[in-house]
Amino acid sequence: MMSDEYLVECNIDDDDDDEDEDKDDDVKEMHPSPPPPPQFSSTPSLTWGEIRDPCGINKHLKIEFSDVLAEPVSTHSYDRVWVYSGIGFESTRLWGYRCLTALCAVPLSCLCGCLFALLACMHIWCVMPCIQVCHSCLPCVRSLWMSAVNIFIAPFCTSVARCCSGVYVVFSKE
Template sequence: NPKDEEKGCEEKPKKKCWWGKHKTEEEQRDDHISIGVDLVNRDEKGINEHVRFGFDDIFGEADTQHSWDCVWRLVFKVFTFTRLFVYRFCSLILGLPAAILFGILFAIVSVINVFACVPIAKLLSIPANWIAKTWSWLVHAIVDPLATALALLFSSFTIRKYGINSQPTDPCVA
């Protein structure tokens, strides 16, 4: 009865009540006005694409063997309903505690990052800058000249390879 559906909305009898109106997913996408949480595109960044499976991804009959159409439709409906029901039930049971747990963990890690890690990193960057400049000076002022002198000293040596009878062999040509 339309009158039974409109009892709660007596001021405007032509409109349905908001609780009686169920939109399909396509209608929700068409009306896509979202403030805050996006209830249509819940995985905008595609972080869970690896678990997106439909009926066609799981079940398929060979062209040579088909079950009765009513059985195939029933299998589709049972699979879809069971998957959706179990997912929603498990998300209710596991989702709320997980949201609380990860909300607490992300808050703690964020607070530690903001009030401990970043200030300590900024504090340590001051002596680290001094150490880097001192190390650079030591390498350029002491190690580089010593390495250059040793390289020049040992560059004048020639090495020859001798054969079995202590006679020089022909130079190796590559």
């Protein structure tokens, strides 16, 4: 199934018949071609590589000035102060993020890559083999466990239940 961004609208004009009578039959009006699909377009547009949060993991970080600071109707600062505060907030947020990512992004991405590689290695070579061994040995262990329960624990619990079955507890108010 194709997404809507790959669909191209083609307009068909029936009014061209009137204009064709006036023109020579060999010469027809050239309509501009439809735009190319985004992957073949030379104009810059958001492509898959430019969408940096395709799964929406960080939707909660879309913070604007009005999400953080707001003045009630009863008290207002000067208009210029409010405008410059907004500009200062947005600029500091943007450039602070850029500077921090310039310093921290590459080392942290390498650290996260090593961590996920370690987790994948541990999962593939340690965890899954242990789980598979347990699954293959579990029927034997299950039969041994059921035998132990039926030989030792079940008779003990049955005797305790028979002993306690004759005990009656009566509550009375004195």
